[in-house]
Amino acid sequence: MTQRAILWKGAAPRRRWHWRRALVWLILIATTIVALFPMYWLFVSALTPTKYTINTTPRFFPDPLGFDNFQRLFALATDYWRWFLNSLIVALSVTVFHVIFDTMAGYAFAKRRFPGRNLMFWLILSTLMIPAHVTLVPLYIVTRELKLLDTLLAVILPGTANVFGIFLMRQYIQTMPGELIEAGRIDGANEFGIFWRIILPLCKPAIAALAIFTFVRHWNDFLWPLIVLTRSRNFTLPVGVASLQGEFSTDYGVIFAGAALAALPMIIFFLIFQRYFLEGVRMGAVKG
Known part of the structure:
Protein backbone atom coordinates (compact mmCIF):
# COMPACT_ATOMS: atom_id res chain seq x y z
CA MET A 1 0.00 0.00 0.00
CA ASN A 69 -45.01 51.51 24.15
CA PHE A 70 -43.15 51.59 27.45
CA GLN A 71 -44.27 55.15 28.14
CA ARG A 72 -47.91 54.21 27.56
CA LEU A 73 -47.43 51.09 29.67
CA PHE A 74 -46.39 53.07 32.74
CA ALA A 75 -49.15 55.60 32.09
CA LEU A 76 -51.90 52.94 31.83
CA ALA A 77 -50.59 50.37 34.32
CA THR A 78 -49.91 52.52 37.36
CA ASP A 79 -49.54 49.35 39.48
CA TYR A 80 -46.94 47.78 37.19
CA TRP A 81 -44.05 47.95 39.68
CA ARG A 82 -46.42 46.73 42.41
CA TRP A 83 -47.10 43.68 40.23
CA PHE A 84 -43.37 43.24 39.83
CA LEU A 85 -42.87 43.36 43.60
CA ASN A 86 -45.74 40.90 44.21
CA SER A 87 -44.22 38.42 41.75
CA LEU A 88 -40.85 38.80 43.43
CA ILE A 89 -42.34 38.19 46.90
CA VAL A 90 -44.29 35.13 45.71
CA ALA A 91 -41.40 33.59 43.75
CA LEU A 92 -38.83 34.11 46.52
CA SER A 93 -41.15 32.89 49.30
CA VAL A 94 -42.14 29.73 47.46
CA THR A 95 -38.50 29.08 46.55
CA VAL A 96 -37.44 29.26 50.21
CA PHE A 97 -40.26 26.89 51.23
CA HIS A 98 -39.31 24.44 48.48
CA VAL A 99 -35.66 24.42 49.43
CA ILE A 100 -36.49 23.70 53.09
CA PHE A 101 -39.31 21.17 52.79
CA ASP A 102 -38.23 19.36 49.62
CA THR A 103 -34.70 18.90 50.96
CA MET A 104 -35.97 17.59 54.30
CA ALA A 105 -38.37 15.18 52.59
CA GLY A 106 -35.70 14.08 50.12
CA TYR A 107 -33.29 13.36 52.98
CA ALA A 108 -35.93 11.33 54.84
CA PHE A 109 -36.79 9.22 51.80
CA ALA A 110 -33.15 8.74 50.80
CA LYS A 111 -31.37 8.01 54.09
CA ARG A 112 -33.90 7.42 56.86
CA ARG A 113 -35.41 3.99 57.53
CA PHE A 114 -39.06 3.88 58.56
CA PRO A 115 -42.04 1.56 57.85
CA GLY A 116 -43.73 2.21 54.52
CA ARG A 117 -40.99 4.48 53.24
CA ASN A 118 -40.96 3.18 49.68
CA LEU A 119 -44.76 2.92 49.52
CA MET A 120 -45.17 6.49 50.72
CA PHE A 121 -42.57 7.76 48.26
CA TRP A 122 -44.25 6.06 45.31
CA LEU A 123 -47.65 7.34 46.42
CA ILE A 124 -46.27 10.88 46.48
CA LEU A 125 -44.58 10.35 43.13
CA SER A 126 -47.81 9.01 41.62
CA THR A 127 -49.47 12.40 42.16
CA LEU A 128 -47.44 13.65 39.22
CA MET A 129 -49.96 11.82 37.03
CA ILE A 130 -52.82 13.97 38.37
CA PRO A 131 -53.39 17.05 36.14
CA ALA A 132 -53.00 20.27 38.07
CA HIS A 133 -56.34 21.56 36.76
CA VAL A 134 -58.19 18.76 38.57
CA THR A 135 -57.15 20.16 41.96
CA LEU A 136 -58.09 23.77 41.24
CA VAL A 137 -61.67 23.56 42.56
CA PRO A 138 -60.89 21.83 45.91
CA LEU A 139 -57.86 24.07 46.36
CA TYR A 140 -60.01 27.14 45.76
CA ILE A 141 -62.60 25.94 48.29
CA VAL A 142 -59.93 25.41 50.95
CA THR A 143 -58.44 28.83 50.24
CA ARG A 144 -61.87 30.44 50.50
CA GLU A 145 -62.66 28.72 53.80
CA LEU A 146 -59.36 29.97 55.21
CA LYS A 147 -60.35 33.51 54.09
CA LEU A 148 -57.18 33.93 52.09
CA LEU A 149 -58.71 34.95 48.75
CA ASP A 150 -57.21 38.04 47.13
CA THR A 151 -54.04 37.83 49.23
CA LEU A 152 -50.51 36.82 48.32
CA LEU A 153 -50.73 34.01 50.89
CA ALA A 154 -53.34 32.36 48.66
CA VAL A 155 -50.64 32.11 45.97
CA ILE A 156 -47.73 31.24 48.26
CA LEU A 157 -49.13 28.56 50.59
CA PRO A 158 -50.24 25.99 47.95
CA GLY A 159 -46.68 25.99 46.60
CA THR A 160 -44.80 25.24 49.82
CA ALA A 161 -43.67 21.82 48.57
CA ASN A 162 -43.44 20.05 45.24
CA VAL A 163 -43.29 16.40 44.19
CA PHE A 164 -40.62 17.03 41.58
CA GLY A 165 -38.48 18.83 44.16
CA ILE A 166 -38.77 15.92 46.58
CA PHE A 167 -37.82 13.48 43.82
CA LEU A 168 -34.87 15.63 42.72
CA MET A 169 -33.45 15.96 46.23
CA ARG A 170 -33.98 12.27 47.03
CA GLN A 171 -32.11 11.23 43.89
CA TYR A 172 -29.21 13.52 44.72
CA ILE A 173 -28.98 12.63 48.42
CA GLN A 174 -29.03 8.91 47.58
CA THR A 175 -25.67 9.35 45.83
CA MET A 176 -24.05 10.47 49.09
CA PRO A 177 -22.13 7.78 51.01
CA GLY A 178 -23.88 6.63 54.18
CA GLU A 179 -20.56 6.64 56.01
CA LEU A 180 -20.75 10.43 56.27
CA ILE A 181 -23.98 10.20 58.25
CA GLU A 182 -22.62 7.42 60.44
CA ALA A 183 -19.52 9.52 61.14
CA GLY A 184 -21.76 12.38 62.20
CA ARG A 185 -23.66 10.14 64.60
CA ILE A 186 -20.42 8.83 66.07
CA ASP A 187 -19.33 12.43 66.67
CA GLY A 188 -22.53 12.97 68.66
CA ALA A 189 -24.59 14.94 66.14
CA ASN A 190 -28.37 14.59 66.33
CA GLU A 191 -30.58 14.25 63.25
CA PHE A 192 -31.01 17.97 62.79
CA GLY A 193 -27.26 18.50 63.16
CA ILE A 194 -26.57 15.84 60.53
CA PHE A 195 -29.07 17.43 58.18
CA TRP A 196 -27.83 20.98 58.76
CA ARG A 197 -24.06 20.40 58.90
CA ILE A 198 -23.58 17.44 56.55
CA ILE A 199 -26.48 17.05 54.14
CA LEU A 200 -27.20 20.69 53.30
CA PRO A 201 -23.59 21.72 52.49
CA LEU A 202 -23.21 18.71 50.20
CA CYS A 203 -26.53 19.46 48.47
CA LYS A 204 -25.62 22.94 47.26
CA PRO A 205 -25.67 22.05 43.50
CA ALA A 206 -29.04 20.30 43.82
CA ILE A 207 -30.46 23.09 45.98
CA ALA A 208 -29.32 25.68 43.45
CA ALA A 209 -30.99 23.78 40.61
CA LEU A 210 -34.19 23.32 42.63
CA ALA A 211 -34.27 27.01 43.58
CA ILE A 212 -33.86 28.12 39.98
CA PHE A 213 -36.54 25.76 38.66
CA THR A 214 -38.94 26.87 41.38
CA PHE A 215 -38.28 30.59 41.00
CA VAL A 216 -38.77 30.53 37.23
CA ARG A 217 -41.95 28.46 37.48
CA HIS A 218 -43.65 30.68 40.04
CA TRP A 219 -42.45 33.90 38.46
CA ASN A 220 -44.32 32.86 35.31
CA ASP A 221 -47.32 31.29 37.09
CA PHE A 222 -50.57 32.62 35.68
CA LEU A 223 -53.63 30.40 36.19
CA TRP A 224 -53.78 30.08 39.99
CA PRO A 225 -53.03 33.78 40.70
CA LEU A 226 -55.68 34.68 38.12
CA ILE A 227 -58.25 32.62 40.04
CA VAL A 228 -57.56 33.82 43.59
CA LEU A 229 -56.52 37.46 43.04
CA THR A 230 -59.13 40.10 42.18
CA ARG A 231 -57.73 43.55 43.00
CA SER A 232 -55.18 45.13 40.70
CA ARG A 233 -52.79 46.03 43.52
CA ASN A 234 -52.51 42.33 44.46
CA PHE A 235 -51.90 41.03 40.93
CA THR A 236 -48.69 39.25 40.05
CA LEU A 237 -46.87 40.32 36.90
CA PRO A 238 -48.34 37.75 34.44
CA VAL A 239 -51.89 38.47 35.63
CA GLY A 240 -51.33 42.22 35.60
CA VAL A 241 -49.95 42.22 32.05
CA ALA A 242 -52.89 40.08 30.89
CA SER A 243 -55.33 42.56 32.46
CA LEU A 244 -54.10 45.23 30.06
CA GLN A 245 -56.05 43.55 27.28
CA GLY A 246 -59.25 45.47 26.61
CA GLU A 247 -62.72 44.04 26.07
CA PHE A 248 -63.29 45.58 22.66
CA SER A 249 -59.81 46.75 21.62
CA THR A 250 -56.29 45.89 22.64
CA ASP A 251 -53.14 47.99 22.58
CA TYR A 252 -50.73 45.24 21.60
CA GLY A 253 -47.73 47.53 21.88
CA VAL A 254 -48.40 48.06 25.59
CA ILE A 255 -48.90 44.32 26.18
CA PHE A 256 -45.69 43.48 24.33
CA ALA A 257 -43.82 46.11 26.36
CA GLY A 258 -45.14 44.71 29.65
CA ALA A 259 -44.34 41.13 28.63
CA ALA A 260 -40.83 42.12 27.52
CA LEU A 261 -40.07 43.75 30.88
CA ALA A 262 -41.50 40.71 32.68
CA ALA A 263 -39.33 38.33 30.65
CA LEU A 264 -36.12 40.31 31.06
CA PRO A 265 -35.32 39.20 34.66
CA MET A 266 -35.81 35.55 33.71
CA ILE A 267 -33.52 35.86 30.69
CA ILE A 268 -30.78 37.42 32.80
CA PHE A 269 -31.38 34.84 35.53
CA PHE A 270 -31.04 31.99 33.04
CA LEU A 271 -27.90 33.36 31.40
CA ILE A 272 -26.18 33.67 34.78
CA PHE A 273 -27.24 30.29 36.19
CA GLN A 274 -27.68 28.17 33.05
CA ARG A 275 -25.09 25.69 34.34
CA TYR A 276 -27.39 24.85 37.27
CA PHE A 277 -30.34 24.34 34.91
CA LEU A 278 -28.37 21.68 33.02
CA GLU A 279 -27.13 20.17 36.27
CA GLY A 280 -30.71 19.93 37.54
CA VAL A 281 -31.81 18.12 34.38
CA ARG A 282 -28.93 15.66 34.73
CA MET A 283 -29.68 14.98 38.42
CA GLY A 284 -33.35 14.43 37.73
CA ALA A 285 -32.44 11.73 35.23
CA VAL A 286 -30.32 9.68 37.65
CA LYS A 287 -31.97 6.47 38.74
CA GLY A 288 -32.06 5.94 42.50
Whole structure:
Protein backbone atom coordinates (compact mmCIF):
# COMPACT_ATOMS: atom_id res chain seq x y z
CA MET A 1 0.00 0.00 0.00
CA THR A 2 1.41 3.34 -1.05
CA GLN A 3 1.86 6.26 1.31
CA ARG A 4 -0.85 8.19 -0.54
CA ALA A 5 -3.36 5.36 -0.01
CA ILE A 6 -2.52 5.20 3.69
CA LEU A 7 -3.05 8.94 4.03
CA TRP A 8 -6.39 8.74 2.19
CA LYS A 9 -7.55 5.84 4.36
CA GLY A 10 -6.81 7.84 7.48
CA ALA A 11 -8.42 10.99 6.12
CA ALA A 12 -11.75 9.42 5.09
CA PRO A 13 -13.09 8.78 8.63
CA ARG A 14 -11.94 12.25 9.68
CA ARG A 15 -13.84 13.81 6.74
CA ARG A 16 -16.97 11.82 7.60
CA TRP A 17 -16.64 13.01 11.21
CA HIS A 18 -16.45 16.63 10.03
CA TRP A 19 -19.60 16.17 7.96
CA ARG A 20 -21.44 14.66 10.90
CA ARG A 21 -20.25 17.40 13.20
CA ALA A 22 -21.34 20.07 10.70
CA LEU A 23 -24.77 18.42 10.40
CA VAL A 24 -25.18 18.39 14.18
CA TRP A 25 -24.24 22.05 14.38
CA LEU A 26 -26.70 22.95 11.62
CA ILE A 27 -29.50 21.14 13.44
CA LEU A 28 -28.62 22.82 16.73
CA ILE A 29 -28.46 26.26 15.12
CA ALA A 30 -31.81 25.75 13.38
CA THR A 31 -33.41 24.54 16.61
CA THR A 32 -32.00 27.51 18.52
CA ILE A 33 -33.36 29.97 15.95
CA VAL A 34 -36.83 28.40 16.10
CA ALA A 35 -36.80 28.40 19.91
CA LEU A 36 -35.53 31.97 20.30
CA PHE A 37 -37.57 33.58 17.53
CA PRO A 38 -40.71 34.14 19.69
CA MET A 39 -38.58 35.92 22.29
CA TYR A 40 -36.92 38.00 19.57
CA TRP A 41 -40.32 38.87 18.12
CA LEU A 42 -41.53 39.92 21.58
CA PHE A 43 -38.76 42.50 21.97
CA VAL A 44 -39.08 43.69 18.37
CA SER A 45 -42.82 44.26 18.86
CA ALA A 46 -42.20 46.01 22.19
CA LEU A 47 -39.89 48.51 20.46
CA THR A 48 -42.15 49.01 17.41
CA PRO A 49 -45.18 51.36 17.44
CA THR A 50 -48.49 49.50 17.58
CA LYS A 51 -49.70 50.65 14.16
CA TYR A 52 -46.68 48.96 12.59
CA THR A 53 -46.86 45.87 14.80
CA ILE A 54 -50.25 44.78 13.44
CA ASN A 55 -49.30 45.20 9.77
CA THR A 56 -50.06 42.25 7.51
CA THR A 57 -46.44 42.35 6.35
CA PRO A 58 -44.43 41.75 9.52
CA ARG A 59 -41.31 43.76 10.25
CA PHE A 60 -38.43 41.72 11.57
CA PHE A 61 -36.56 44.80 12.76
CA PRO A 62 -38.02 47.64 14.87
CA ASP A 63 -38.60 50.37 12.28
CA PRO A 64 -39.10 53.00 13.51
CA LEU A 65 -37.39 52.21 16.79
CA GLY A 66 -39.00 53.84 19.83
CA PHE A 67 -40.01 53.51 23.45
CA ASP A 68 -43.54 54.86 23.13
CA ASN A 69 -45.01 51.51 24.15
CA PHE A 70 -43.15 51.59 27.45
CA GLN A 71 -44.27 55.15 28.14
CA ARG A 72 -47.91 54.21 27.56
CA LEU A 73 -47.43 51.09 29.67
CA PHE A 74 -46.39 53.07 32.74
CA ALA A 75 -49.15 55.60 32.09
CA LEU A 76 -51.90 52.94 31.83
CA ALA A 77 -50.59 50.37 34.32
CA THR A 78 -49.91 52.52 37.36
CA ASP A 79 -49.54 49.35 39.48
CA TYR A 80 -46.94 47.78 37.19
CA TRP A 81 -44.05 47.95 39.68
CA ARG A 82 -46.42 46.73 42.41
CA TRP A 83 -47.10 43.68 40.23
CA PHE A 84 -43.37 43.24 39.83
CA LEU A 85 -42.87 43.36 43.60
CA ASN A 86 -45.74 40.90 44.21
CA SER A 87 -44.22 38.42 41.75
CA LEU A 88 -40.85 38.80 43.43
CA ILE A 89 -42.34 38.19 46.90
CA VAL A 90 -44.29 35.13 45.71
CA ALA A 91 -41.40 33.59 43.75
CA LEU A 92 -38.83 34.11 46.52
CA SER A 93 -41.15 32.89 49.30
CA VAL A 94 -42.14 29.73 47.46
CA THR A 95 -38.50 29.08 46.55
CA VAL A 96 -37.44 29.26 50.21
CA PHE A 97 -40.26 26.89 51.23
CA HIS A 98 -39.31 24.44 48.48
CA VAL A 99 -35.66 24.42 49.43
CA ILE A 100 -36.49 23.70 53.09
CA PHE A 101 -39.31 21.17 52.79
CA ASP A 102 -38.23 19.36 49.62
CA THR A 103 -34.70 18.90 50.96
CA MET A 104 -35.97 17.59 54.30
CA ALA A 105 -38.37 15.18 52.59
CA GLY A 106 -35.70 14.08 50.12
CA TYR A 107 -33.29 13.36 52.98
CA ALA A 108 -35.93 11.33 54.84
CA PHE A 109 -36.79 9.22 51.80
CA ALA A 110 -33.15 8.74 50.80
CA LYS A 111 -31.37 8.01 54.09
CA ARG A 112 -33.90 7.42 56.86
CA ARG A 113 -35.41 3.99 57.53
CA PHE A 114 -39.06 3.88 58.56
CA PRO A 115 -42.04 1.56 57.85
CA GLY A 116 -43.73 2.21 54.52
CA ARG A 117 -40.99 4.48 53.24
CA ASN A 118 -40.96 3.18 49.68
CA LEU A 119 -44.76 2.92 49.52
CA MET A 120 -45.17 6.49 50.72
CA PHE A 121 -42.57 7.76 48.26
CA TRP A 122 -44.25 6.06 45.31
CA LEU A 123 -47.65 7.34 46.42
CA ILE A 124 -46.27 10.88 46.48
CA LEU A 125 -44.58 10.35 43.13
CA SER A 126 -47.81 9.01 41.62
CA THR A 127 -49.47 12.40 42.16
CA LEU A 128 -47.44 13.65 39.22
CA MET A 129 -49.96 11.82 37.03
CA ILE A 130 -52.82 13.97 38.37
CA PRO A 131 -53.39 17.05 36.14
CA ALA A 132 -53.00 20.27 38.07
CA HIS A 133 -56.34 21.56 36.76
CA VAL A 134 -58.19 18.76 38.57
CA THR A 135 -57.15 20.16 41.96
CA LEU A 136 -58.09 23.77 41.24
CA VAL A 137 -61.67 23.56 42.56
CA PRO A 138 -60.89 21.83 45.91
CA LEU A 139 -57.86 24.07 46.36
CA TYR A 140 -60.01 27.14 45.76
CA ILE A 141 -62.60 25.94 48.29
CA VAL A 142 -59.93 25.41 50.95
CA THR A 143 -58.44 28.83 50.24
CA ARG A 144 -61.87 30.44 50.50
CA GLU A 145 -62.66 28.72 53.80
CA LEU A 146 -59.36 29.97 55.21
CA LYS A 147 -60.35 33.51 54.09
CA LEU A 148 -57.18 33.93 52.09
CA LEU A 149 -58.71 34.95 48.75
CA ASP A 150 -57.21 38.04 47.13
CA THR A 151 -54.04 37.83 49.23
CA LEU A 152 -50.51 36.82 48.32
CA LEU A 153 -50.73 34.01 50.89
CA ALA A 154 -53.34 32.36 48.66
CA VAL A 155 -50.64 32.11 45.97
CA ILE A 156 -47.73 31.24 48.26
CA LEU A 157 -49.13 28.56 50.59
CA PRO A 158 -50.24 25.99 47.95
CA GLY A 159 -46.68 25.99 46.60
CA THR A 160 -44.80 25.24 49.82
CA ALA A 161 -43.67 21.82 48.57
CA ASN A 162 -43.44 20.05 45.24
CA VAL A 163 -43.29 16.40 44.19
CA PHE A 164 -40.62 17.03 41.58
CA GLY A 165 -38.48 18.83 44.16
CA ILE A 166 -38.77 15.92 46.58
CA PHE A 167 -37.82 13.48 43.82
CA LEU A 168 -34.87 15.63 42.72
CA MET A 169 -33.45 15.96 46.23
CA ARG A 170 -33.98 12.27 47.03
CA GLN A 171 -32.11 11.23 43.89
CA TYR A 172 -29.21 13.52 44.72
CA ILE A 173 -28.98 12.63 48.42
CA GLN A 174 -29.03 8.91 47.58
CA THR A 175 -25.67 9.35 45.83
CA MET A 176 -24.05 10.47 49.09
CA PRO A 177 -22.13 7.78 51.01
CA GLY A 178 -23.88 6.63 54.18
CA GLU A 179 -20.56 6.64 56.01
CA LEU A 180 -20.75 10.43 56.27
CA ILE A 181 -23.98 10.20 58.25
CA GLU A 182 -22.62 7.42 60.44
CA ALA A 183 -19.52 9.52 61.14
CA GLY A 184 -21.76 12.38 62.20
CA ARG A 185 -23.66 10.14 64.60
CA ILE A 186 -20.42 8.83 66.07
CA ASP A 187 -19.33 12.43 66.67
CA GLY A 188 -22.53 12.97 68.66
CA ALA A 189 -24.59 14.94 66.14
CA ASN A 190 -28.37 14.59 66.33
CA GLU A 191 -30.58 14.25 63.25
CA PHE A 192 -31.01 17.97 62.79
CA GLY A 193 -27.26 18.50 63.16
CA ILE A 194 -26.57 15.84 60.53
CA PHE A 195 -29.07 17.43 58.18
CA TRP A 196 -27.83 20.98 58.76
CA ARG A 197 -24.06 20.40 58.90
CA ILE A 198 -23.58 17.44 56.55
CA ILE A 199 -26.48 17.05 54.14
CA LEU A 200 -27.20 20.69 53.30
CA PRO A 201 -23.59 21.72 52.49
CA LEU A 202 -23.21 18.71 50.20
CA CYS A 203 -26.53 19.46 48.47
CA LYS A 204 -25.62 22.94 47.26
CA PRO A 205 -25.67 22.05 43.50
CA ALA A 206 -29.04 20.30 43.82
CA ILE A 207 -30.46 23.09 45.98
CA ALA A 208 -29.32 25.68 43.45
CA ALA A 209 -30.99 23.78 40.61
CA LEU A 210 -34.19 23.32 42.63
CA ALA A 211 -34.27 27.01 43.58
CA ILE A 212 -33.86 28.12 39.98
CA PHE A 213 -36.54 25.76 38.66
CA THR A 214 -38.94 26.87 41.38
CA PHE A 215 -38.28 30.59 41.00
CA VAL A 216 -38.77 30.53 37.23
CA ARG A 217 -41.95 28.46 37.48
CA HIS A 218 -43.65 30.68 40.04
CA TRP A 219 -42.45 33.90 38.46
CA ASN A 220 -44.32 32.86 35.31
CA ASP A 221 -47.32 31.29 37.09
CA PHE A 222 -50.57 32.62 35.68
CA LEU A 223 -53.63 30.40 36.19
CA TRP A 224 -53.78 30.08 39.99
CA PRO A 225 -53.03 33.78 40.70
CA LEU A 226 -55.68 34.68 38.12
CA ILE A 227 -58.25 32.62 40.04
CA VAL A 228 -57.56 33.82 43.59
CA LEU A 229 -56.52 37.46 43.04
CA THR A 230 -59.13 40.10 42.18
CA ARG A 231 -57.73 43.55 43.00
CA SER A 232 -55.18 45.13 40.70
CA ARG A 233 -52.79 46.03 43.52
CA ASN A 234 -52.51 42.33 44.46
CA PHE A 235 -51.90 41.03 40.93
CA THR A 236 -48.69 39.25 40.05
CA LEU A 237 -46.87 40.32 36.90
CA PRO A 238 -48.34 37.75 34.44
CA VAL A 239 -51.89 38.47 35.63
CA GLY A 240 -51.33 42.22 35.60
CA VAL A 241 -49.95 42.22 32.05
CA ALA A 242 -52.89 40.08 30.89
CA SER A 243 -55.33 42.56 32.46
CA LEU A 244 -54.10 45.23 30.06
CA GLN A 245 -56.05 43.55 27.28
CA GLY A 246 -59.25 45.47 26.61
CA GLU A 247 -62.72 44.04 26.07
CA PHE A 248 -63.29 45.58 22.66
CA SER A 249 -59.81 46.75 21.62
CA THR A 250 -56.29 45.89 22.64
CA ASP A 251 -53.14 47.99 22.58
CA TYR A 252 -50.73 45.24 21.60
CA GLY A 253 -47.73 47.53 21.88
CA VAL A 254 -48.40 48.06 25.59
CA ILE A 255 -48.90 44.32 26.18
CA PHE A 256 -45.69 43.48 24.33
CA ALA A 257 -43.82 46.11 26.36
CA GLY A 258 -45.14 44.71 29.65
CA ALA A 259 -44.34 41.13 28.63
CA ALA A 260 -40.83 42.12 27.52
CA LEU A 261 -40.07 43.75 30.88
CA ALA A 262 -41.50 40.71 32.68
CA ALA A 263 -39.33 38.33 30.65
CA LEU A 264 -36.12 40.31 31.06
CA PRO A 265 -35.32 39.20 34.66
CA MET A 266 -35.81 35.55 33.71
CA ILE A 267 -33.52 35.86 30.69
CA ILE A 268 -30.78 37.42 32.80
CA PHE A 269 -31.38 34.84 35.53
CA PHE A 270 -31.04 31.99 33.04
CA LEU A 271 -27.90 33.36 31.40
CA ILE A 272 -26.18 33.67 34.78
CA PHE A 273 -27.24 30.29 36.19
CA GLN A 274 -27.68 28.17 33.05
CA ARG A 275 -25.09 25.69 34.34
CA TYR A 276 -27.39 24.85 37.27
CA PHE A 277 -30.34 24.34 34.91
CA LEU A 278 -28.37 21.68 33.02
CA GLU A 279 -27.13 20.17 36.27
CA GLY A 280 -30.71 19.93 37.54
CA VAL A 281 -31.81 18.12 34.38
CA ARG A 282 -28.93 15.66 34.73
CA MET A 283 -29.68 14.98 38.42
CA GLY A 284 -33.35 14.43 37.73
CA ALA A 285 -32.44 11.73 35.23
CA VAL A 286 -30.32 9.68 37.65
CA LYS A 287 -31.97 6.47 38.74
CA GLY A 288 -32.06 5.94 42.50
